[in-house]
Amino acid sequence: MKSEDSGTIAVFGATGRQGGAVVDALLNHKATVRALVRDPRSDRAQALAARGVELAAVRTDDPASLAAALTAVEAFSFMTPEANTLEEVETEIRIGTALVDAAVAARVPHVVFNSVFGADRERGVPNHDSKHAIEEYLRKSGLSAAMVRSAPFMEELAPKLEHGEIVLRLPLPEDAALKMISVRDVGRVAAALLLGIAEAPGGAVELVGDELTGPEIAAAFGARAGLPARYEALPLSVLPTDLDRAVFRQFAKAAEHPSDLAVVRAIEPAALDLAGWIRATGWTR
Numbered sequence: 001m002k003s004e005d006s007g008t009i010a011v012f013g014a015t016g017r018q019g020g021a022v023v024d025a026l027l028n029h030k031a032t033v034r035a036l037v038r039d040p041r042s043d044r045a046q047a048l049a050a051r052g053v054e055l056a057a058v059r060t061d062d063p064a065s066l067a068a069a070l071t072a073v074e075a076f077s078f079m080t081p082e083a084n085t086l087e088e089v090e091t092e093i094r095i096g097t098a099l100v101d102a103a104v105a106a107r108v109p110h111v112v113f114n115s116v117f118g119a120d121r122e123r124g125v126p127n128h129d130s131k132h133a134i135e136e137y138l139r140k141s142g143l144s145a146a147m148v149r150s151a152p153f154m155e156e157l158a159p160k161l162e163h164g165e166i167v168l169r170l171p172l173p174e175d176a177a178l179k180m181i182s183v184r185d186v187g188r189v190a191a192a193l194l195l196g197i198a199e200a201p202g203g204a205v206e207l208v209g210d211e212l213t214g215p216e217i218a219a220a221f222g223a224r225a226g227l228p229a230r231y232e233a234l235p236l237s238v239l240p241t242d243l244d245r246a247v248f249r250q251f252a253k254a255a256e257h258p259s260d261l262a263v264v265r266a267i268e269p270a271a272l273d274l275a276g277w278i279r280a281t282g283w284t285r
């Protein structure tokens with residue numbers, strides 16, 4: 001399918017970071033985009049409309065609104081909202097499965113789910129296992145589907161300037177390489193799969209643009225700032241919840257697995273490594 005010739009591509013979460021990046025990439029391909037939003041009058045929804053994105057008002061607890069919004073679309077991109085408590089994890093699964101049901105009802109030809117790194121199986125991380133459950137539900141739905149499983153976003157890194165030095169602190173051992181991806185590239189890879197420009201080998205791709213240890217991440221920011229840099233590995237106990245601690249335990253474990261960096265580059269040759277992301281975003285200390 002050529003992007004310019006593609007039918008309408010529906011995007012859930014378009015007013016957020018990942019969905020917004022999917023829309024950016026689709027519009028770069030001159031695709032026709034329909035955003036499924038809960039409030040079409042919000043500033044973010046209106047900003048999308050101003051760029052030529054069609055808006056469809058939906059409620060995730062109203063299957064008819066979802067199925068109507070997915071009528072006659074060529075492909076559907078969805079993510080699920082952040083879950084920080086076990087109750088929110090339940091809500092996340094409910095939203096994800098409702099979106100799959102709606103895609104089935106509307107006979108959507110192809111679906112791309114923005115999942116999370118490691119969601120190929122349950123790993124004891126509630127807000128990752130939720131995505132595994134949604135992946136399984138999607139797989140069993142009979143829809144043609146692909147999963148894009150993002151590593152942590154580079155955008156989450158927050159080094160500080162302290163006494164003329166760049167300091168990065170994370171609850172991650174000093175020798176564990178953190179896999180990471182820019183939100184921009186999450187959107188680019190998802191768009192390529194939605195438009196049929198690329199295929200995910202085996203139906204899924206783990207999104208990694210770089211993998212670096214804490215000291216290497218700090219050094220990349222320090223190099224950009226022209227300042228010395230230091231990494232401090234914090235204990236997991238600094239994190240406020242069991243759920244957060246489970247997430248960071250998983251990040252450290254993921255360091256032991258080989259990454260799909262080459263697959264990502266095959267789909268999006270300009271995928272950013274951390275130094276490239278720091279340059280591209282104009283990050284300053």
Ligand SMILES: NC(=O)c1ccc[n+]([C@@H]2O[C@H](COP(=O)([O-])OP(=O)(O)OC[C@H]3O[C@@H](n4cnc5c(N)ncnc54)[C@H](OP(=O)(O)O)[C@@H]3O)[C@@H](O)[C@H]2O)c1
Nearest residue numbers: 013014015016017018019038080081082116150151152153
């Ligand atoms: N942070 C990371 O490093 C990372 C890495 C991998 C995966 N993830 C996963 O990424 C997800 C978050 O993605 P994001 O950062 O793109 O989220 P985000 O920027 O917070 O955007 C959330 C989007 O979901 C919409 N939304 C939320 N609740 C909704 C509801 N009940 N009904 C309809 N729409 C709803 C929001 O719409 P409104 O404009 O209406 O609010 C918004 O468009 C989480 O599942 C997280 O686990 C995060």
